[in-house]
Amino acid sequence: MTTKLSADTITAFRSIATASVADAVELSGRRGYLSGGIRQMLPGTGRLVGPAATVLEVPSPDPAPPAHALRAIDESEPGSVVCIAAGGADVAVWGGLMSAGAVANRVAGAVLDAGVRDIEEISRDYADFPIYARGSVPATTVGRYRTVSLNEPVEMGGVAVRPGDLIVADTDGVVCVPSDSVAEVLRAALEIERREREQTALILESGSLRGGIEKHGRI
Ligand SMILES: O=C([O-])CC(=O)C(=O)O
Numbered sequence: 001m002t003t004k005l006s007a008d009t010i011t012a013f014r015s016i017a018t019a020s021v022a023d024a025v026e027l028s029g030r031r032g033y034l035s036g037g038i039r040q041m042l043p044g045t046g047r048l049v050g051p052a053a054t055v056l057e058v059p060s061p062d063p064a065p066p067a068h069a070l071r072a073i074d075e076s077e078p079g080s081v082v083c084i085a086a087g088g089a090d091v092a093v094w095g096g097l098m099s100a101g102a103v104a105n106r107v108a109g110a111v112l113d114a115g116v117r118d119i120e121e122i123s124r125d126y127a128d129f130p131i132y133a134r135g136s137v138p139a140t141t142v143g144r145y146r147t148v149s150l151n152e153p154v155e156m157g158g159v160a161v162r163p164g165d166l167i168v169a170d171t172d173g174v175v176c177v178p179s180d181s182v183a184e185v186l187r188a189a190l191e192i193e194r195r196e197r198e199q200t201a202l203i204l205e206s207g208s209l210r211g212g213i214e215k216h217g218r219i
């Protein structure tokens with residue numbers, strides 16, 4: 001099961017750039033950002049923020065439906081982000097039908113360490129639904145990969161993603177905030193945003209990039 005995060009926490013992260021969230025996770029000694037190879041394919045409306053529901057897919061010629069992904073879509077708490085780990089597979093682990101199911105179940109978005117297909121259909125019929133993926137590819141996952149777990153820890157783009165971790169994604173990419181450090185990362189990320197606003201003002205006032213970042217000693 002995914003962990004309940006407060007509506008206030010979700011709202012707060014929706015106003016914070018992934019760059020700041022990634023830096024804030026790093027302050028706790030961990031890596032939060034997923035590989036830049038997993039990028040925004042469909043933007044939805046604004047930043048994607050929600051708890052992860054995790055699915056693992058592995059190579060298999062078994063032509064079975066992706067049962068764990070279908071369950072993740074139908075059974076996750078509204079507002080969840082369905083995260084499918086497939087080792088960067090060059091197949092579509094998501095498409096138009098899965099988007100229809102996700103919208104019907106109020107899933108917040110999808111993050112895929114693999115490809116997506118039916119882009120034309122999804123952008124036409126589900127324009128509010130955000131998808132992050134390695135790219136688009138017309139090949140179905142069925143008969144090439146099969147799902148093996150739901151809501152177990154997975155690895156995506158170089159990061160361990162656990163069910164209930166907070167996913168934050170925007171035009172820069174995807175960050176995973178470990179569920180045990182959400183409050184601490186939120187505080188740190190807000191402080192980073194405050195510092196950068198101050199630095200921006202100092203740069204513009206002084207007319208010097210180096211002068212503007214001197215006070216805090218970092219970019
Ligand atoms: O076949 C798939 O793997 C996914 C797909 O096209 C859909 O959800 O429409």
Ligand SMILES: [Mg+2]
Pocket residue numbers: 095096097118
């Ligand atoms: Mg399809």
